Amino acid sequence: MARSSTHRPSRVGPAGPGARPAGALDVDALLDDPGTGIIVCCGSGGVGKTTTSAALALRAAERGRKVVVLTIDPARRLAQSMGIEALGNTPSPVVGVQGSGSLEAMMLDMKRTFDEVVLAQASPEKAQQILANPFYIALSSSFAGTQEYMAMEKLGQIHRDAQAAGTYDLIVVDTPPSRSALDFLDAPERLSSFLDGRFVRLLLMPAKGPAKLMTAGIGLITNALTKILGAQFLKDLQTFVTALDTVFGGFRQRAQETYSLLKADGTAFLVVAAPEADALREAEYFVERLSEDEMPLAGLVVNRASPDPGGELSADEAMAASERLRRAGGSPTSSSTSPTSSLTAGLLRLHADRVRMVERERTLRERFATAHPQVATVVVPALAGDVHDLAGLRRVGDLLACSD
Amino acid sequence: MVVTVRLRRVSDWPKVRLHVVTGKGGTGKSTVASALALALASGGRNVLLCEVEGRQGIARMFDVDPLPYQERRLTTGLPDAAGGRGVVHALHIDAESALLEYLSMYYRLGRAGKALDRFGVIEFATTIAPGVRDVLLTGKVYEAVQRNSRNKSAIEYDAVVLDAPPTGRITQFLNVSNELAGLAKVGPIKSQSDTMMTLFRSPRTAVHLVTVLEEMPVQETADGIAELRSAGLPVGGVVVNQVRPRDLSSDDLAAARAGTLDRARVEADLAEGGLAVGPGLVDGLLAEAADHAERRALEDSQRELVTGLGVPSYELPRMAGGIDLGGLYELAGLLRTQGMA
Numbered sequence: 001m002a003r004s005s006t007h008r009p010s011r012v013g014p015a016g017p018g019a020r021p022a023g024a025l026d027v028d029a030l031l032d033d034p035g036t037g038i039i040v041c042c043g044s045g046g047v048g049k050t051t052t053s054a055a056l057a058l059r060a061a062e063r064g065r066k067v068v069v070l071t072i073d074p075a076r077r078l079a080q081s082m083g084i085e086a087l088g089n090t091p092s093p094v095v096g097v098q099g100s101g102s103l104e105a106m107m108l109d110m111k112r113t114f115d116e117v118v119l120a121q122a123s124p125e126k127a128q129q130i131l132a133n134p135f136y137i138a139l140s141s142s143f144a145g146t147q148e149y150m151a152m153e154k155l156g157q158i159h160r161d162a163q164a165a166g167t168y169d170l171i172v173v174d175t176p177p178s179r180s181a182l183d184f185l186d187a188p189e190r191l192s193s194f195l196d197g198r199f200v201r202l203l204l205m206p207a208k209g210p211a212k213l214m215t216a217g218i219g220l221i222t223n224a225l226t227k228i229l230g231a232q233f234l235k236d237l238q239t240f241v242t243a244l245d246t247v248f249g250g251f252r253q254r255a256q257e258t259y260s261l262l263k264a265d266g267t268a269f270l271v272v273a274a275p276e277a278d279a280l281r282e283a284e285y286f287v288e289r290l291s292e293d294e295m296p297l298a299g300l301v302v303n304r305a306s307p308d309p310g311g312e313l314s315a316d317e318a319m320a321a322s323e324r325l326r327r328a329g330g331s332p333t334s335s336s337t338s339p340t341s342s343l344t345a346g347l348l349r350l351h352a353d354r355v356r357m358v359e360r361e362r363t364l365r366e367r368f369a370t371a372h373p374q375v376a377t378v379v380v381p382a383l384a385g386d387v388h389d390l391a392g393l394r395r396v397g398d399l400l401a402c403s404d
Numbered sequence: 405m406v407v408t409v410r411l412r413r414v415s416d417w418p419k420v421r422l423h424v425v426t427g428k429g430g431t432g433k434s435t436v437a438s439a440l441a442l443a444l445a446s447g448g449r450n451v452l453l454c455e456v457e458g459r460q461g462i463a464r465m466f467d468v469d470p471l472p473y474q475e476r477r478l479t480t481g482l483p484d485a486a487g488g489r490g491v492v493h494a495l496h497i498d499a500e501s502a503l504l505e506y507l508s509m510y511y512r513l514g515r516a517g518k519a520l521d522r523f524g525v526i527e528f529a530t531t532i533a534p535g536v537r538d539v540l541l542t543g544k545v546y547e548a549v550q551r552n553s554r555n556k557s558a559i560e561y562d563a564v565v566l567d568a569p570p571t572g573r574i575t576q577f578l579n580v581s582n583e584l585a586g587l588a589k590v591g592p593i594k595s596q597s598d599t600m601m602t603l604f605r606s607p608r609t610a611v612h613l614v615t616v617l618e619e620m621p622v623q624e625t626a627d628g629i630a631e632l633r634s635a636g637l638p639v640g641g642v643v644v645n646q647v648r649p650r651d652l653s654s655d656d657l658a659a660a661r662a663g664t665l666d667r668a669r670v671e672a673d674l675a676e677g678g679l680a681v682g683p684g685l686v687d688g689l690l691a692e693a694a695d696h697a698e699r700r701a702l703e704d705s706q707r708e709l710v711t712g713l714g715v716p717s718y719e720l721p722r723m724a725g726g727i728d729l730g731g732l733y734e735l736a737g738l739l740r741t742q743g744m745a
Contacts, residue, residue, distance in 0.1 A: 045429020045570060046621075073572070075620045177429055177570075224520060227511065233593075274430060277726065278461070307695065311688045313679070321677035328676060343665070344673035346651035347689045350696055353649050356724035384698045386619040 025299035025376035027401040030268055031060040031170075037266035038159070038171045039298075044282040045177030047274045048303040050074050051387050051396060052380075053174035054082065054105070056270075058094075058390060059397035060170050061103035068104045068158060069172040072151065077388035079107060089113060091158070096390050104168070113150040114140040121250050126243055135240035147176040148186075149255070156258035185259070185293055268298035271375075275305050275361035280368050287372055299376035301400065302365060306357040307381045315352040315359070322348035378402065416716050416743045417640065420610045422549045422603065423565045424640075426574040426628065427614030428621040432645045434461040435727055435735065436614045436720070437567035442736035443745035445481020445490030449562040452548050453478065454495045456541040457569060462494050466729065471496035473505075475548075475559065479729075482736040493559065495548065500526060502540040509554045538580035539597060546600045549608075571613060571628040578604050578611070579635045610640030612744075615710065617644060617703035622710060629713060641744060642710055646722040648700060652693065660697035665690055718742045 030036055041053045050071050057069035068091045074084070082094050082105045089112045091104035118136075119127050130136050140146060155173055162168040225234050261267065269290055273283035283300060290297045325345040369377065380399045387396055417423070423440060427433035434455070441453040452475065455462050460470045466478055471494055478494040503526055520526055547555065549564045569577045579601075603609060613628055615621040625642060632639050652660065659665045667686060674681045710717050720738055723731050739745050 047430060076623065077619075221520060221525065224511070225525070276430070278434075279430065281464075309688055309692050311684060312682070313685060313688075317679070321674070321679045325673055325677040341673050341676075343652065343656045344670050344677065346653075346656065347670065347693055348674075348677070349651045350649065350692055351689055353651075353724045354692060360724070360726050384695065385702055388619075 022299070022374050022376035024402070025301070025378040027056070027059075027378060028063070028403070030298055031056065031063055031065065034169065035266060036170060036268055038155070038173065038261070038268070040173045040175060040262065040267065040269045041272050041301075042175045042269060042286055043177075043272035044279055047272050047279050049177070049272045050174050051078070051393070052270070052272050052301055052303065052400070053172050054078065055387075055393045055396035055400060057103055057105070057170075057172040058097065058393045059401065060172070061094075061097050061101040062099045062394075062397075064099060064101045065170045066102050066168050067170045067172060068106070068162070068168045069174070070151070070154060070158065071105065071107050071174045072147065072176045074107060074174075075386065075388065077386075081389045089116075089154075094390075108147070108151055108154055110147050110150045111141045113154050114146065117153060117251055122243070130240070130243045133240045133243065134236055151176055152255055152258045153251070156254050156261070159258075159261060185262070185289070185295070263293070263295055265296060267296050269295055270298055270301055272301045272303060275302050275364055275379075277364060280364050284368065284371065287375055297375065299378065300368070300372075302377060302379045304382040305361055305379045306354060308358050309351060309354050313351060313355075315355040318348040318352040318355070322346075322352070414743070415745055417610050417745075419607050420640070421561075421563055422545070422609040423563060424568045424574070424578065424609065424611040425565060425614060425643075426568045426571050426611060427643075427645075428571050428624045431614045431616050431621050433570070433614040434459075434465060434567050435732070436612075436643050436645060436739075437565050438462065438465050439720075439732050439735035439739055440612075440745060441492045441563075441565040442479075442482045442733060443740040444563045444565065445492045446484035446740075447486070447488035447490060449481070449490035450493065450559055451481065451490060452493045452495055452559075452561045452564045453567065454497055454545055454548065454564065455567040456497045456545070457567075458496075458498060460496065461567065462496070465727075465732065466494070473498055473501035482733055482740065490562070493561070495544075497541050497544045499537045499540040502544040506540065506543060538577050539593075539600075542578060542580060542600060542604075543596070546603060550603060568611075571624050574611065574628060575631040575635050575637065578637055605636050605638065607638060609638050611637055612640040612643060614643045614645050616646045617706040617710070619702075619706065622706045626709070626713060629715065639715055641716040641718055642713060643739075643744070644707070644710060644717055644719045647719050648696070648703060648722055650700075652697070652700075656693075657697040657700055660690070660693040661701065663690075663694060665693060716743070718744045 030039070039053075039056060041049050041056070043049050050073065053069055053071060054074070057067045061067040070091075071079075071084070074082070083092055084094075084105045084107045089106065089109040091106040094103040094105050097103045115131060118130050121127075122130060151173070155171065158168070158171055162171065222234065262269075271283050271286045271290070273279045280302075287297065287300070322345040325341050325348070328341065365377070365379070369375075378400060380396065383392070383395070385392075387393060423437075423444070425433050425437035425440060427436070437455075438453060441451050445451040453462060455471075462478070463470045468478065473496060475493050475495045478492045481490040481492050483489045504521075507520070545564065545566055548561060551558050551560055568574055580597075611632055613625045615625040629639050656665065667690065670689065671681055671686050674685065679685070718739055719742070720735050727735070736745075
């Protein structure tokens with residue numbers, strides 16, 4: 001997938017002497033560039049990743065792209081309005097998209113994706129054996145990290161299908177709110193180290209290798225584990241690992257392909273954050289991690305910014321005036337004993353509060369920009385209410401593209 | 405202090421030894437957990453504040469060096485009415501260290517222990533094996549609450565506060581020994597995880613949920629409570645965080661929404677308050693009021709839903725300038741006057 005236009009996402013690295021501030025992120029240029037094939041939104045939990053992904057996807061579709069958006073855990077009402085309830089695990093069309101493009105959406109069903117991999121890779125008999133194994137059940141439904149593996153798997157699947165059938169020309173991916181930030185990037189590697197790990201080899205050995213390889217060390221291990229976990233545990237684990245060995249070979253290869261795909265020029269990573277110290281620190285971590293892996297970073301989206309009240313009145317001036325009014329309001333000789341004086345004092349305190357929020361957020365953003373001048377940024381003001389329909393997504397899209 | 409009567413208010417959770425604090429991402433659960441630990445540490449009480457997600461959030465919040473896998477004295481707590489302070493200790497729990505400690509505490513594995521590490525079993529157990537990671541983390545928390553004779557000279561804590569994984573994962577996190585029990589049907593791990601569950605399900609544990617007054621976090625809180633209850637885990641209180649300032653009366657809020665605030669009077673007040681009323685100042689303030697009123701209305705509707713959850717709730721204000729150490733004590737004071745600690 002060759003990137004044709006000039007809107008090439010920066011390969012971020014340490015800001016060298018030649019690094020110039022990237023300034024504002026041009027969202028529409030990114031969406032309109034036919035070279036952009038995949039947009040990955042990443043960031044910590046609670047910063048509005050899902051809404052941002054959906055808004056970008058809708059905007060791209062309404063600007064003529066054939067889009068599919070893969071979401072992880074959308075709010076119920078947003079999912080309803082996009083027609084993606086937990087069913088299916090395949091993309092379905094979103095109704096109500098305007099213009100010539102198209103939008104399909106799906107929500108990742110972690111367990112089902114995993115089951116599908118197993119069913120596709122193993123013989124029916126072996127597949128049933130795996131699906132019934134208690135380790136598999138725990139791993140596929142609740143293990144922290146599985147969601148990341150499966151998001152990668154699904155992205156790879158959709159991309160292959162899209163390449164084959166020409167169904168989509170842009171895939172927007174919402175990533176799971178990982179505890180360890182970019183777990184999904186590590187998926188192929190962790191999987192490989194899992195399968196090639198000595199312990200797994202060890203578990204596989206009795207089934208495969210000659211008995212003389214059972215060294216004293218292995219005997220010690222088996223005894224220790226049996227002592228701690230019980231014999232059944234070890235037996236289940238061994239069955240599980242043996243059964244999965246064949247299945248995972250293909251899975252690992254595909255995970256590596258997906259990793260290469262993410263690294264290619266057709267991909268653009270957007271780091272999503274909120275203007276809070278914690279969220280921006282996480283964002284910094286994402287930016288650094290993406291740069292380490294030489295992933296194409298398109299920019300930073302700062303969601304939920306407090307709207308700037310504008311004007312000249314500083315927080316301190318507003319507080320001082322509010323205090324004067326409050327005191328005057330309490331004095332019987334004052335002309336303004338009416339309730340409006342408390343109203344006006346309240347308005348001034350609100351103003352001071354808002355100015356302080358805006359200033360704090362600006363300082364946080366400036367610090368980020370100083371440390372990472374090469375990261376293009378867009379600031380999206382907080383909406384008063386939650387977004388749960390296409391109109392709301394359109395509005396977020398406008399704000400993202402600064403065309404509001 | 406301000407209201408002595410309220411300061412003496414009895415805690416809503418007198419029997420609780422383990423306070424688990426969860427919440428949707430971005431709602432400030434780490435802040436609330438820290439403030440709660442400060443609030444509980446009065447009158448000579450020892451409180452342990454634990455984190456399990458590897459983020460070093462406690463260290464950042466209290467501005468100290470990254471925490472090791474070792475209990476450290478962090479700071480003194482909020483004094484009670486008589487000025488009695490306690491001590492907050494901190495512990496950063498990671499699964500690898502917890503497993504090694506567990507093995508040395510319970511099994512004299514000798515060479516086998518080393519072999520486990522050499523063959524990658526420790527890594528396997530803590531990164532890949534389902535549920536094991538969580539059970540190691542919760543296991544250490546359990547050990548801190550329920551000190552045993554194997555851990556000699558350890559501090560006996562009056563309360564342990566856990567900065568826990570987010571709401572979406574909390575039931576699974578605490579219920580993990582159930583999950584593990586399904587895998588390890590017999591053996592010492594099974595009986596130990598059963599003992600842990602007995603504590604987590606008892607009235608000595610309370611799972612508090614932090615939310616903000618927005619639709620998704622409140623919905624997630626409601627879902628979280630239902631999940632906890634169906635797993636038999638004790639639901640504590642809901643902490644409503646980052647509440648907007650209440651500087652306007654409800655009449656004024658209604659007028660602000662309707663756009664009928666008395667513009668001329670506001671203008672006159674501003675002049676009396678000594679402000680040069682330039683063009684745009686009144687417009688700006690009224691527009692801010694309308695926006696604020698809209699958000700407050702949404703907050704109120706969400707607050708009703710929180711009230712309907714049928715558990716005690718506590719409110720903490722949004723701190724416009726961010727939260728520093730002083731701010732944490734302020735929040736701790738608010739939690740205490742409201743009866744959370």
